[in-house]
Amino acid sequence: MLSFTCDYNEGAHPAILERLLASNLEQVPGYGADPYTRSAKDRIRQALNRPEADVFFLTGGTQTNATVISAVLKGYEGAVAAQTGHIAVHEAGAVEFTGHKVLTLPQHQGKMDAAELEAFLEGFYAEPAYDHMVFPGLVYISFPTEYGTIYTKAELEALHAVCKRYKLPLYIDGARLGYGLMSPECDFTFQELAGLCDVFTIGGTKVGALCGEAVVFPGGNAPAHFFTTIKQHGALLAKGRLTGIQFDVLFTDNLYFKISRNAIDMAMQLKAMFRRKGYELFLDSPTNQQFVVLDDAAMAVLAPQVAFEIWEHRPDGRTVVRFATSWATTPEQLARLEAMLP
Numbered sequence: 001m002l003s004f005t006c007d008y009n010e011g012a013h014p015a016i017l018e019r020l021l022a023s024n025l026e027q028v029p030g031y032g033a034d035p036y037t038r039s040a041k042d043r044i045r046q047a048l049n050r051p052e053a054d055v056f057f058l059t060g061g062t063q064t065n066a067t068v069i070s071a072v073l074k075g076y077e078g079a080v081a082a083q084t085g086h087i088a089v090h091e092a093g094a095v096e097f098t099g100h101k102v103l104t105l106p107q108h109q110g111k112m113d114a115a116e117l118e119a120f121l122e123g124f125y126a127e128p129a130y131d132h133m134v135f136p137g138l139v140y141i142s143f144p145t146e147y148g149t150i151y152t153k154a155e156l157e158a159l160h161a162v163c164k165r166y167k168l169p170l171y172i173d174g175a176r177l178g179y180g181l182m183s184p185e186c187d188f189t190f191q192e193l194a195g196l197c198d199v200f201t202i203g204g205t206k207v208g209a210l211c212g213e214a215v216v217f218p219g220g221n222a223p224a225h226f227f228t229t230i231k232q233h234g235a236l237l238a239k240g241r242l243t244g245i246q247f248d249v250l251f252t253d254n255l256y257f258k259i260s261r262n263a264i265d266m267a268m269q270l271k272a273m274f275r276r277k278g279y280e281l282f283l284d285s286p287t288n289q290q291f292v293v294l295d296d297a298a299m300a301v302l303a304p305q306v307a308f309e310i311w312e313h314r315p316d317g318r319t320v321v322r323f324a325t326s327w328a329t330t331p332e333q334l335a336r337l338e339a340m341l342p
Contacts, residue, residue, distance in 0.1 A: 002337055003307040006206075007176065007288060007326035013208040013259060016249045023245060030238045031231075032057060037244030043251035044202070044214060048194045054222035056215045056230060057243035061175045062091045063235035064201055064213045069138060070098035070233070071223045072169055072199070077137025079171075080117065082107035084146050086173060098233075101134045109283055110145025114158035121166045139163050142173040143200075144180040148289030153188040156196040169198035176287065178207040178260025178327075184268075185286040190257075194218035204246055208259050208327045212243035259327035263288040266325040269334055277341050282311070288325045293318050301342045 003009050028034035041055040058064040065087050069079050078101035081088045087095045088102045095102050105116055124130055144150045163170040181190055193200065198221065202214040230236045237243060250256040267288040274292050282291035291311060295318050311320040
């Protein structure tokens with residue numbers, strides 16, 4: 001059975017497992033005070049050329065989003081996101097569970113439009129009774145989006161400029177950050193990303209790690225006592241070495257970006273395969289998530305042999321499905337899939 005359901009079907013990159021095994025019997029302090037975690041933070045700062053950056057490691061994506069957003073917001077504020085934003089759809093109301101509403105805007109293939117954001121903010125403060133409403137306190141986007149699309153540098157600059165005018169932090173959820181940055185359509189670097197937002201995450205779970213996300217406040221602008229907030233939200237590992245070692249390995253010799261590129265290379269081959277076979281693409285994704293339209297006959301042939309994610313059912317009876325490649329996808333797996341396609 002082949003599986004393209006998501007980009008964390010596999011365990012972890014072998015280099016991570018080797019380092020975990022090699023260091024297994026070392027006795028090191030807990031809660032991120034170990035030398036591996038310190039090294040990982042320094043490697044990320046060096047990669048960003050931001051020695052002042054605050055870097056933290058958390059257990060997973062949902063915990064990270066809920067922790068960051070609740071730490072940044074005041075009690076009367078909410079997070080602004082696209083209607084398809086991960087925090088609005090696929091996190092079981094984790095942000096709302098912390099007491100903060102998710103305020104949604106229209107989405108355009110997963111992306112938020114800067115002009116629409118500005119119109120929303122302008123309209124909010126033009127409302128005479130805005131003191132009775134949930135204040136917009138943070139803007140959330142994901143890169144790549146839930147549709148595999150990515151923002152251009154100009155689009156991020158426009159969003160960030162609106163946020164600055166209204167004194168709102170821009171938060172980029174980078175659960176699949178490597179796949180976005182390695183896309184052939186990405187027109188900015190990892191270092192430039194740090195200047196286009198106020199806080200962002202580096203996804204490990206979906207990009208070669210067993211688990212874990214890094215949170216980066218590039219200007220050294222972490223909220224007060226953020227470490228304590230992480231623990232309060234259940235997102236802090238006692239054995240912090242687990243995330244520290246993983247990110248130390250991922251940010252040694254550009255491994256994070258090298259394995260991310262593999263997912264992109266495989267996704268572009270996957271896209272070309274579907275096109276050769278005459279399948280319709282739901283949209284032209286430049287990253288590792290590819291959306292294909294299947295009719296009932298194709299679904300009947302593929303479903304018993306290949307796992308993929310149902311995305312949406314179309315009025316004409318066909319189904320949009322998602323195929324996700326990963327850091328571990330191989331050409332042999334793609335060849336097997338092509339042989340199965342009717």
